[in-house]
Amino acid sequence: MRRLxxxxxxxxxxxxxxxxxxxRYRDQPQAAVPPDGVRLTTLRPGGGNDIAVxxxxxxxxxxxxxxxxxxxxxxxxxxxxxxxxxxxxxPPLMDDQWIYGDAxxxxxxxxxxxxxDGMPSFGGKIPDQQVWxxxxxxxxxxxxxxxxxxxxxxxxxxxxxxxxxxxxxxxxQTGHR
Amino acid sequence: xxxxxxxxxxxxxGPQAAHIAWLWWLMLSVCAAVFVIVLAAMGVAVxxxxxxxxxxxxxAAMRRAxxxxxxxxxxxxxxxxFASVWTGRxxxxxxxxxxxxxxxxxxxxxxxxxxxxxxxxxxVTTANEIHLPIGRVVRVLLKSTDVIHSFWxxxxxxxxxxxxxxxxxxxxxxxxxGTYRGQCAEFCGIQHAHMALTVIVEPEPQFEAWLVKxxxxxxxxxxxxxxxxxxxxxxxxxxxxxSVQGDGPSAHLGPDLTHFASRPTIAAGELENTxxxxxxxxADPQRxxxxxxxxxxxxxxxxxxxxxxxxxQLK
Numbered sequence: 001m002r003r004l005x006x007x008x009x010x011x012x013x014x015x016x017x018x019x020x021x022x023x024r025y026r027d028q029p030q031a032a033v034p035p036d037g038v039r040l041t042t043l044r045p046g047g048g049n050d051i052a053v054x055x056x057x058x059x060x061x062x063x064x065x066x067x068x069x070x071x072x073x074x075x076x077x078x079x080x081x082x083x084x085x086x087x088x089x090x091p092p093l094m095d096d097q098w099i100y101g102d103a104x105x106x107x108x109x110x111x112x113x114x115x116x117d118g119m120p121s122f123g124g125k126i127p128d129q130q131v132w133x134x135x136x137x138x139x140x141x142x143x144x145x146x147x148x149x150x151x152x153x154x155x156x157x158x159x160x161x162x163x164x165x166x167x168x169x170x171x172x173q174t175g176h177r
Numbered sequence: 178x179x180x181x182x183x184x185x186x187x188x189x190x191g192p193q194a195a196h197i198a199w200l201w202w203l204m205l206s207v208c209a210a211v212f213v214i215v216l217a218a219m220g221v222a223v224x225x226x227x228x229x230x231x232x233x234x235x236x237a238a239m240r241r242a243x244x245x246x247x248x249x250x251x252x253x254x255x256x257x258x259f260a261s262v263w264t265g266r267x268x269x270x271x272x273x274x275x276x277x278x279x280x281x282x283x284x285x286x287x288x289x290x291x292x293x294x295x296x297x298x299x300x301v302t303t304a305n306e307i308h309l310p311i312g313r314v315v316r317v318l319l320k321s322t323d324v325i326h327s328f329w330x331x332x333x334x335x336x337x338x339x340x341x342x343x344x345x346x347x348x349x350x351x352x353x354x355g356t357y358r359g360q361c362a363e364f365c366g367i368q369h370a371h372m373a374l375t376v377i378v379e380p381e382p383q384f385e386a387w388l389v390k391x392x393x394x395x396x397x398x399x400x401x402x403x404x405x406x407x408x409x410x411x412x413x414x415x416x417x418x419x420s421v422q423g424d425g426p427s428a429h430l431g432p433d434l435t436h437f438a439s440r441p442t443i444a445a446g447e448l449e450n451t452x453x454x455x456x457x458x459x460a461d462p463q464r465x466x467x468x469x470x471x472x473x474x475x476x477x478x479x480x481x482x483x484x485x486x487x488x489x490q491l492k
Contacts, residue, residue: 023367023468025463025467025468026461026463026464026473075418075430076417124412124413124414125413125414125416125417126414126417127414127472127473127474127475129472129473130472155323156323156324156341
Protein backbone atom coordinates (compact mmCIF):
# COMPACT_ATOMS: atom_id res chain seq x y z
CA MET A 1 0.00 0.00 0.00
CA ARG A 2 2.77 2.32 1.03
CA ARG A 3 4.67 1.43 -2.14
CA LEU A 4 1.60 2.09 -4.30
CA UNK A 5 1.27 5.48 -2.67
CA UNK A 6 4.94 6.32 -3.37
CA UNK A 7 4.65 5.17 -6.98
CA UNK A 8 1.57 7.31 -7.60
CA UNK A 9 3.26 10.36 -6.04
CA UNK A 10 6.32 9.77 -8.23
CA UNK A 11 4.12 9.35 -11.31
CA UNK A 12 2.31 12.60 -10.51
CA UNK A 13 5.63 14.41 -10.06
CA UNK A 14 6.92 13.07 -13.37
CA UNK A 15 3.73 14.12 -15.12
CA UNK A 16 4.08 17.65 -13.74
CA UNK A 17 7.82 17.98 -14.35
CA UNK A 18 7.50 16.79 -17.95
CA UNK A 19 5.67 19.96 -18.84
CA UNK A 20 8.42 22.11 -17.35
CA UNK A 21 11.18 20.39 -19.28
CA UNK A 22 9.22 19.60 -22.45
CA UNK A 23 10.93 20.87 -25.56
CA ARG A 24 8.03 21.86 -27.77
CA TYR A 25 9.92 22.77 -30.90
CA ARG A 26 7.06 22.28 -33.31
CA ASP A 27 4.22 23.89 -31.40
CA GLN A 28 2.51 26.53 -33.42
CA PRO A 29 0.49 28.58 -30.95
CA GLN A 30 -2.04 30.82 -32.60
CA ALA A 31 -2.15 34.54 -32.15
CA ALA A 32 -4.30 34.32 -29.05
CA VAL A 33 -6.27 37.50 -29.49
CA PRO A 34 -9.90 37.08 -28.44
CA PRO A 35 -12.62 38.21 -30.86
CA ASP A 36 -13.24 41.43 -28.98
CA GLY A 37 -9.54 42.25 -28.76
CA VAL A 38 -7.16 42.34 -25.83
CA ARG A 39 -8.30 44.74 -23.13
CA LEU A 40 -5.65 46.93 -21.64
CA THR A 41 -7.76 48.06 -18.70
CA THR A 42 -10.31 46.63 -16.31
CA LEU A 43 -12.26 49.90 -16.23
CA ARG A 44 -15.70 49.85 -17.85
CA PRO A 45 -18.15 52.66 -18.42
CA GLY A 46 -21.03 52.40 -16.00
CA GLY A 47 -19.07 50.23 -13.58
CA GLY A 48 -19.95 46.59 -13.20
CA ASN A 49 -17.84 43.50 -12.84
CA ASP A 50 -14.16 43.48 -13.59
CA ILE A 51 -13.52 41.95 -16.93
CA ALA A 52 -11.54 38.78 -16.43
CA VAL A 53 -8.18 39.03 -18.15
CA UNK A 54 -6.90 35.79 -19.61
CA UNK A 55 -4.02 34.34 -17.62
CA UNK A 56 -3.52 31.30 -19.83
CA UNK A 57 -0.65 31.49 -22.27
CA UNK A 58 1.38 29.02 -24.28
CA UNK A 59 4.77 28.24 -22.70
CA UNK A 60 3.92 29.86 -19.36
CA UNK A 61 4.81 26.52 -17.71
CA UNK A 62 7.89 25.73 -19.76
CA UNK A 63 11.47 26.37 -18.66
CA UNK A 64 12.99 25.83 -22.08
CA UNK A 65 10.67 28.36 -23.71
CA UNK A 66 11.63 30.89 -21.03
CA UNK A 67 15.31 30.29 -21.73
CA UNK A 68 14.66 30.72 -25.46
CA UNK A 69 12.84 33.97 -24.68
CA UNK A 70 15.86 35.15 -22.76
CA UNK A 71 18.11 34.46 -25.74
CA UNK A 72 15.71 36.21 -28.12
CA UNK A 73 15.39 39.21 -25.77
CA UNK A 74 19.00 40.14 -26.58
CA UNK A 75 18.97 38.70 -30.10
CA UNK A 76 16.07 40.89 -31.20
CA UNK A 77 17.54 43.89 -29.38
CA UNK A 78 14.81 44.31 -26.76
CA UNK A 79 17.71 45.28 -24.49
CA UNK A 80 18.48 48.16 -26.84
CA UNK A 81 15.62 50.11 -25.21
CA UNK A 82 14.63 48.17 -22.09
CA UNK A 83 18.23 47.32 -21.07
CA UNK A 84 18.45 44.10 -19.07
CA UNK A 85 15.12 44.96 -17.46
CA UNK A 86 16.05 48.23 -15.81
CA UNK A 87 14.90 50.32 -18.75
CA UNK A 88 16.61 53.19 -20.51
CA UNK A 89 14.87 54.59 -23.57
CA UNK A 90 11.97 52.24 -22.91
CA PRO A 91 10.30 51.58 -19.56
CA PRO A 92 11.80 49.08 -17.12
CA LEU A 93 10.44 45.54 -17.25
CA MET A 94 11.56 44.30 -13.85
CA ASP A 95 9.34 46.53 -11.72
CA ASP A 96 5.62 46.19 -11.02
CA GLN A 97 4.52 49.08 -13.23
CA TRP A 98 2.81 47.92 -16.41
CA ILE A 99 1.55 50.65 -18.71
CA TYR A 100 -0.23 48.20 -21.03
CA GLY A 101 -0.91 45.32 -18.68
CA ASP A 102 0.99 42.37 -17.26
CA ALA A 103 -1.25 39.55 -18.53
CA UNK A 104 0.40 37.29 -21.11
CA UNK A 105 -2.00 38.26 -23.89
CA UNK A 106 -1.52 41.94 -23.08
CA UNK A 107 2.27 41.62 -23.34
CA UNK A 108 1.78 39.61 -26.51
CA UNK A 109 -0.29 42.43 -27.97
CA UNK A 110 2.25 45.03 -26.89
CA UNK A 111 5.00 43.20 -28.78
CA UNK A 112 2.91 42.41 -31.86
CA UNK A 113 1.02 45.72 -32.17
CA UNK A 114 3.63 48.11 -30.85
CA UNK A 115 2.79 50.98 -28.52
CA UNK A 116 2.91 54.77 -28.85
CA ASP A 117 6.11 56.66 -28.06
CA GLY A 118 8.59 54.21 -29.45
CA MET A 119 7.64 50.56 -29.02
CA PRO A 120 7.82 49.15 -32.57
CA SER A 121 5.30 46.66 -33.88
CA PHE A 122 6.92 43.28 -34.34
CA GLY A 123 3.82 41.74 -35.91
CA GLY A 124 4.74 39.75 -39.02
CA LYS A 125 8.40 39.86 -38.04
CA ILE A 126 8.67 37.59 -35.02
CA PRO A 127 6.88 34.24 -35.44
CA ASP A 128 4.11 33.68 -32.88
CA GLN A 129 5.98 30.91 -31.13
CA GLN A 130 8.91 33.20 -30.43
CA VAL A 131 6.63 36.06 -29.30
CA TRP A 132 5.14 33.74 -26.67
CA UNK A 133 8.64 32.71 -25.59
CA UNK A 134 9.49 36.40 -25.17
CA UNK A 135 6.27 36.88 -23.19
CA UNK A 136 7.26 34.06 -20.84
CA UNK A 137 10.68 35.60 -20.28
CA UNK A 138 9.45 39.21 -19.90
CA UNK A 139 6.98 38.10 -17.22
CA UNK A 140 9.75 36.26 -15.40
CA UNK A 141 11.77 39.48 -15.17
CA UNK A 142 9.32 41.02 -12.73
CA UNK A 143 8.80 37.84 -10.76
CA UNK A 144 5.52 36.83 -12.40
CA UNK A 145 6.72 33.41 -13.51
CA UNK A 146 6.14 30.54 -11.08
CA UNK A 147 9.36 29.54 -9.33
CA UNK A 148 9.02 25.89 -10.34
CA UNK A 149 9.07 26.89 -14.01
CA UNK A 150 12.15 29.10 -13.96
CA UNK A 151 15.17 27.52 -15.67
CA UNK A 152 17.81 26.31 -13.23
CA UNK A 153 20.61 27.29 -15.56
CA UNK A 154 21.24 29.20 -18.75
CA UNK A 155 21.34 27.34 -22.03
CA UNK A 156 24.48 29.23 -23.06
CA UNK A 157 27.61 30.24 -21.25
CA UNK A 158 26.46 33.65 -20.01
CA UNK A 159 27.34 36.26 -17.45
CA UNK A 160 23.85 36.56 -15.99
CA UNK A 161 22.46 34.12 -13.44
CA UNK A 162 19.58 31.89 -14.42
CA UNK A 163 16.00 32.75 -13.49
CA UNK A 164 15.88 30.23 -10.66
CA UNK A 165 18.88 31.89 -9.02
CA UNK A 166 17.23 35.32 -8.96
CA UNK A 167 14.77 36.20 -6.17
CA UNK A 168 11.35 34.57 -6.33
CA UNK A 169 9.76 37.98 -6.61
CA UNK A 170 11.52 40.64 -8.59
CA UNK A 171 12.67 43.91 -7.07
CA UNK A 172 9.68 46.17 -6.50
CA GLN A 173 10.42 49.70 -7.44
CA THR A 174 8.68 52.54 -9.12
CA GLY A 175 9.17 52.90 -12.82
CA HIS A 176 10.29 56.21 -14.28
CA ARG A 177 6.83 56.99 -15.56
CA UNK B 178 37.60 9.82 -53.97
CA UNK B 179 35.65 7.33 -51.93
CA UNK B 180 32.72 9.16 -50.21
CA UNK B 181 33.82 8.08 -46.73
CA UNK B 182 37.32 9.46 -47.31
CA UNK B 183 36.13 13.09 -47.38
CA UNK B 184 36.09 12.98 -43.58
CA UNK B 185 39.02 10.77 -42.70
CA UNK B 186 42.23 11.40 -40.79
CA UNK B 187 43.81 8.55 -42.77
CA UNK B 188 43.56 10.41 -46.09
CA UNK B 189 45.60 13.51 -45.35
CA UNK B 190 45.25 16.49 -47.69
CA GLY B 191 47.78 18.65 -45.87
CA PRO B 192 51.15 18.36 -44.08
CA GLN B 193 49.73 18.37 -40.56
CA ALA B 194 47.16 15.66 -41.22
CA ALA B 195 50.00 13.71 -42.87
CA HIS B 196 52.07 13.96 -39.66
CA ILE B 197 49.08 12.83 -37.60
CA ALA B 198 48.41 9.93 -39.99
CA TRP B 199 52.09 8.94 -39.85
CA LEU B 200 51.98 8.87 -36.03
CA TRP B 201 48.78 6.81 -36.14
CA TRP B 202 50.27 4.21 -38.50
CA LEU B 203 53.50 4.07 -36.45
CA MET B 204 51.64 3.52 -33.17
CA LEU B 205 49.25 1.04 -34.76
CA SER B 206 52.05 -1.05 -36.32
CA VAL B 207 54.32 -0.99 -33.25
CA CYS B 208 51.47 -1.86 -30.88
CA ALA B 209 50.19 -4.55 -33.26
CA ALA B 210 53.69 -6.06 -33.45
CA VAL B 211 54.01 -6.01 -29.64
CA PHE B 212 50.59 -7.61 -29.32
CA VAL B 213 51.45 -10.40 -31.79
CA ILE B 214 54.86 -11.06 -30.17
CA VAL B 215 53.37 -11.20 -26.66
CA LEU B 216 50.61 -13.59 -27.73
CA ALA B 217 53.11 -15.78 -29.63
CA ALA B 218 55.43 -15.91 -26.62
CA MET B 219 52.53 -16.83 -24.38
CA GLY B 220 51.47 -19.57 -26.80
CA VAL B 221 55.00 -20.97 -26.83
CA ALA B 222 55.16 -20.88 -23.04
CA VAL B 223 51.82 -22.72 -22.70
CA UNK B 224 52.91 -25.33 -25.25
CA UNK B 225 56.33 -25.89 -23.67
CA UNK B 226 54.85 -26.00 -20.15
CA UNK B 227 52.56 -28.85 -21.22
CA UNK B 228 55.34 -30.91 -22.76
CA UNK B 229 58.09 -30.03 -20.28
CA UNK B 230 59.80 -33.06 -18.69
CA UNK B 231 63.31 -31.89 -17.72
CA UNK B 232 64.45 -30.01 -14.59
CA UNK B 233 62.74 -26.67 -13.67
CA UNK B 234 63.94 -23.54 -15.51
CA UNK B 235 67.05 -21.77 -14.42
CA UNK B 236 66.28 -18.81 -12.07
CA ALA B 237 68.94 -16.58 -13.71
CA ALA B 238 67.56 -17.22 -17.21
CA MET B 239 64.03 -16.21 -16.08
CA ARG B 240 65.37 -13.01 -14.52
CA ARG B 241 67.18 -12.21 -17.79
CA ALA B 242 63.99 -12.76 -19.81
CA UNK B 243 61.89 -10.49 -17.54
CA UNK B 244 64.56 -7.76 -17.58
CA UNK B 245 64.73 -7.96 -21.37
CA UNK B 246 60.94 -7.65 -21.75
CA UNK B 247 60.75 -4.73 -19.28
CA UNK B 248 63.63 -2.98 -21.01
CA UNK B 249 62.06 -3.44 -24.44
CA UNK B 250 58.72 -2.07 -23.15
CA UNK B 251 60.40 1.03 -21.70
CA UNK B 252 62.41 1.64 -24.87
CA UNK B 253 59.36 1.25 -27.13
CA UNK B 254 57.22 3.55 -24.95
CA UNK B 255 59.95 6.22 -24.87
CA UNK B 256 60.38 5.90 -28.65
CA UNK B 257 56.64 6.39 -29.16
CA UNK B 258 56.69 9.34 -26.75
CA PHE B 259 59.46 10.93 -28.81
CA ALA B 260 57.53 10.26 -32.01
CA SER B 261 54.48 11.91 -30.48
CA VAL B 262 56.41 14.98 -29.31
CA TRP B 263 58.15 15.23 -32.68
CA THR B 264 54.76 15.07 -34.44
CA GLY B 265 53.40 17.80 -32.19
CA ARG B 266 56.39 20.01 -32.96
CA UNK B 267 56.12 19.33 -36.69
CA UNK B 268 52.42 20.26 -36.65
CA UNK B 269 53.06 23.43 -34.69
CA UNK B 270 55.96 24.46 -36.95
CA UNK B 271 53.63 25.52 -39.73
CA UNK B 272 53.58 29.29 -39.95
CA UNK B 273 53.87 32.18 -42.32
CA UNK B 274 54.39 35.94 -42.04
CA UNK B 275 51.65 36.46 -44.62
CA UNK B 276 48.96 33.88 -44.01
CA UNK B 277 45.43 33.93 -45.34
CA UNK B 278 43.27 35.03 -42.39
CA UNK B 279 39.96 33.29 -41.92
CA UNK B 280 37.65 33.75 -38.95
CA UNK B 281 35.34 30.90 -38.04
CA UNK B 282 32.56 31.53 -35.53
CA UNK B 283 30.58 28.56 -34.30
CA UNK B 284 26.98 28.83 -33.14
CA UNK B 285 24.34 26.26 -32.35
CA UNK B 286 24.38 24.56 -34.92
CA UNK B 287 26.19 26.13 -37.83
CA UNK B 288 29.46 27.80 -38.81
CA UNK B 289 30.05 31.38 -39.89
CA UNK B 290 33.16 31.83 -42.02
CA UNK B 291 34.67 35.26 -42.65
CA UNK B 292 37.64 36.20 -44.83
CA UNK B 293 39.53 39.18 -43.47
CA UNK B 294 40.53 42.06 -45.74
CA UNK B 295 42.31 45.36 -45.11
CA UNK B 296 39.26 47.15 -46.47
CA UNK B 297 36.13 46.37 -44.48
CA UNK B 298 34.02 46.38 -47.65
CA UNK B 299 36.16 43.53 -48.98
CA UNK B 300 35.39 41.23 -46.08
CA VAL B 301 33.58 38.13 -47.17
CA THR B 302 31.03 36.40 -44.96
CA THR B 303 29.64 32.98 -45.73
CA ALA B 304 28.33 30.02 -43.79
CA ASN B 305 28.95 26.30 -43.48
CA GLU B 306 31.52 26.29 -46.30
CA ILE B 307 35.18 27.19 -46.20
CA HIS B 308 37.19 27.67 -49.38
CA LEU B 309 40.98 27.23 -49.14
CA PRO B 310 43.63 27.84 -51.81
CA ILE B 311 46.08 24.99 -52.47
CA GLY B 312 49.47 25.35 -50.81
CA ARG B 313 48.77 28.60 -48.96
CA VAL B 314 49.20 28.79 -45.19
CA VAL B 315 45.91 29.71 -43.51
CA ARG B 316 45.48 31.15 -40.02
CA VAL B 317 42.00 30.36 -38.73
CA LEU B 318 40.73 32.38 -35.78
CA LEU B 319 38.16 30.34 -33.88
CA LYS B 320 35.32 31.89 -31.86
CA SER B 321 32.00 30.83 -30.43
CA THR B 322 28.84 32.78 -29.64
CA ASP B 323 27.13 30.39 -27.24
CA VAL B 324 28.72 27.16 -25.99
CA ILE B 325 31.98 25.29 -26.54
CA HIS B 326 32.32 23.76 -30.00
CA SER B 327 35.31 22.10 -31.66
CA PHE B 328 36.66 22.69 -35.16
CA TRP B 329 37.74 19.48 -36.86
CA UNK B 330 38.61 18.84 -40.49
CA UNK B 331 40.20 15.39 -40.19
CA UNK B 332 41.78 15.52 -43.66
CA UNK B 333 43.67 18.70 -42.73
CA UNK B 334 44.41 18.82 -39.01
CA UNK B 335 43.40 17.77 -35.51
CA UNK B 336 40.75 19.44 -33.38
CA UNK B 337 40.77 22.84 -31.70
CA UNK B 338 37.96 24.05 -29.44
CA UNK B 339 35.95 27.21 -30.05
CA UNK B 340 35.27 28.79 -26.67
CA UNK B 341 32.86 31.67 -25.96
CA UNK B 342 34.72 34.84 -25.03
CA UNK B 343 38.06 33.56 -26.24
CA UNK B 344 39.83 33.41 -29.58
CA UNK B 345 41.73 30.23 -30.46
CA UNK B 346 43.97 29.90 -33.49
CA UNK B 347 44.67 26.95 -35.78
CA UNK B 348 47.16 26.99 -38.66
CA UNK B 349 46.36 24.96 -41.75
CA UNK B 350 47.71 24.16 -45.17
CA UNK B 351 45.84 22.15 -47.75
CA UNK B 352 47.91 20.59 -50.54
CA UNK B 353 45.42 18.38 -52.35
CA UNK B 354 42.44 19.79 -54.21
CA GLY B 355 39.11 18.31 -53.30
CA THR B 356 35.99 18.62 -51.20
CA TYR B 357 36.23 17.55 -47.59
CA ARG B 358 33.91 17.53 -44.62
CA GLY B 359 34.53 19.22 -41.29
CA GLN B 360 32.48 18.49 -38.21
CA CYS B 361 31.91 19.89 -34.73
CA ALA B 362 33.85 17.59 -32.41
CA GLU B 363 32.67 18.76 -28.99
CA PHE B 364 29.14 17.93 -27.87
CA CYS B 365 27.27 21.22 -28.12
CA GLY B 366 23.59 20.36 -27.89
CA ILE B 367 20.81 18.46 -29.56
CA GLN B 368 22.01 19.00 -33.15
CA HIS B 369 25.74 18.59 -32.49
CA ALA B 370 25.99 15.66 -34.88
CA HIS B 371 24.43 17.76 -37.64
CA MET B 372 26.88 20.64 -37.53
CA ALA B 373 29.01 20.08 -40.59
CA LEU B 374 31.29 22.27 -42.63
CA THR B 375 32.05 21.76 -46.32
CA VAL B 376 35.73 22.35 -47.09
CA ILE B 377 36.58 23.16 -50.69
CA VAL B 378 40.30 23.12 -51.54
CA GLU B 379 40.95 24.64 -54.95
CA PRO B 380 43.80 26.21 -56.97
CA GLU B 381 44.69 29.81 -56.10
CA PRO B 382 43.14 31.43 -59.25
CA GLN B 383 39.83 29.66 -58.66
CA PHE B 384 39.92 30.65 -55.01
CA GLU B 385 40.59 34.30 -55.87
CA ALA B 386 37.75 34.25 -58.39
CA TRP B 387 35.45 32.85 -55.71
CA LEU B 388 36.49 35.61 -53.29
CA VAL B 389 35.82 38.29 -55.92
CA LYS B 390 32.39 36.81 -56.59
CA UNK B 391 31.59 36.62 -52.86
CA UNK B 392 32.49 40.30 -52.40
CA UNK B 393 29.76 41.37 -54.80
CA UNK B 394 26.36 42.41 -53.49
CA UNK B 395 23.48 40.00 -53.92
CA UNK B 396 22.02 39.36 -57.36
CA UNK B 397 18.96 41.54 -58.00
CA UNK B 398 15.71 39.62 -58.50
CA UNK B 399 14.80 39.21 -62.17
CA UNK B 400 11.26 37.86 -62.37
CA UNK B 401 8.15 39.23 -60.57
CA UNK B 402 8.09 36.05 -58.48
CA UNK B 403 11.68 36.58 -57.34
CA UNK B 404 10.86 40.22 -56.61
CA UNK B 405 7.98 39.10 -54.42
CA UNK B 406 10.33 36.66 -52.68
CA UNK B 407 12.78 39.48 -52.06
CA UNK B 408 10.05 41.61 -50.45
CA UNK B 409 8.99 38.71 -48.24
CA UNK B 410 12.58 38.12 -47.12
CA UNK B 411 13.30 41.81 -46.56
CA UNK B 412 10.08 42.64 -44.71
CA UNK B 413 9.03 39.33 -43.17
CA UNK B 414 10.39 37.29 -40.32
CA UNK B 415 13.61 36.34 -42.24
CA UNK B 416 14.85 39.91 -41.75
CA UNK B 417 15.22 39.55 -37.98
CA UNK B 418 18.03 36.99 -38.23
CA UNK B 419 19.48 36.89 -41.75
CA SER B 420 21.30 39.34 -43.98
CA VAL B 421 21.48 39.80 -47.74
CA GLN B 422 24.21 42.25 -48.72
CA GLY B 423 22.96 44.90 -51.09
CA ASP B 424 19.36 45.90 -50.59
CA GLY B 425 18.30 43.12 -48.23
CA PRO B 426 18.04 42.73 -44.47
CA SER B 427 21.14 42.99 -42.32
CA ALA B 428 20.78 40.97 -39.12
CA HIS B 429 23.55 38.66 -38.00
CA LEU B 430 21.95 35.95 -35.87
CA GLY B 431 21.63 33.41 -38.67
CA PRO B 432 23.71 32.61 -41.74
CA ASP B 433 24.38 35.36 -44.27
CA LEU B 434 22.30 34.64 -47.38
CA THR B 435 24.00 36.93 -49.91
CA HIS B 436 25.32 34.07 -52.06
CA PHE B 437 23.15 31.33 -50.61
CA ALA B 438 22.53 29.55 -53.92
CA SER B 439 26.22 28.91 -54.54
CA ARG B 440 26.62 26.91 -51.33
CA PRO B 441 26.53 23.14 -51.51
CA THR B 442 24.30 22.48 -48.49
CA ILE B 443 21.42 23.85 -46.40
CA ALA B 444 21.44 23.91 -42.59
CA ALA B 445 25.11 23.04 -41.98
CA GLY B 446 25.42 19.98 -44.19
CA GLU B 447 21.95 18.68 -43.36
CA LEU B 448 20.46 18.85 -46.86
CA GLU B 449 21.76 19.17 -50.37
CA ASN B 450 21.02 22.67 -51.66
CA THR B 451 18.17 22.06 -54.09
CA UNK B 452 14.91 24.04 -54.49
CA UNK B 453 12.87 21.07 -53.21
CA UNK B 454 14.99 20.71 -50.08
CA UNK B 455 14.94 24.46 -49.49
CA UNK B 456 11.14 24.53 -49.69
CA UNK B 457 10.93 21.63 -47.23
CA UNK B 458 13.38 23.36 -44.89
CA UNK B 459 11.53 26.71 -44.97
CA ALA B 460 8.14 25.07 -44.49
CA ASP B 461 9.12 23.10 -41.38
CA PRO B 462 12.74 23.39 -40.19
CA GLN B 463 11.93 21.68 -36.89
CA ARG B 464 10.97 18.48 -38.69
CA UNK B 465 14.32 18.33 -40.48
CA UNK B 466 16.59 19.61 -37.72
CA UNK B 467 14.81 19.39 -34.37
CA UNK B 468 15.78 22.18 -32.01
CA UNK B 469 17.40 24.31 -34.69
CA UNK B 470 17.34 28.05 -34.01
CA UNK B 471 15.39 28.48 -37.25
CA UNK B 472 11.69 28.78 -36.33
CA UNK B 473 8.86 27.71 -38.59
CA UNK B 474 8.36 30.62 -40.97
CA UNK B 475 4.70 30.00 -41.63
CA UNK B 476 5.38 30.49 -45.35
CA UNK B 477 2.89 28.59 -47.49
CA UNK B 478 1.93 28.15 -51.13
CA UNK B 479 2.87 31.00 -53.45
CA UNK B 480 4.78 32.86 -50.73
CA UNK B 481 6.96 29.82 -50.12
CA UNK B 482 7.57 29.37 -53.86
CA UNK B 483 8.47 33.04 -54.22
CA UNK B 484 11.02 32.93 -51.38
CA UNK B 485 12.55 29.73 -52.78
CA UNK B 486 12.76 31.33 -56.25
CA UNK B 487 14.47 34.40 -54.78
CA UNK B 488 16.96 32.51 -52.60
CA UNK B 489 17.89 30.07 -55.35
CA GLN B 490 18.98 32.92 -57.67
CA LEU B 491 21.36 34.40 -55.05
CA LYS B 492 24.35 32.89 -56.84
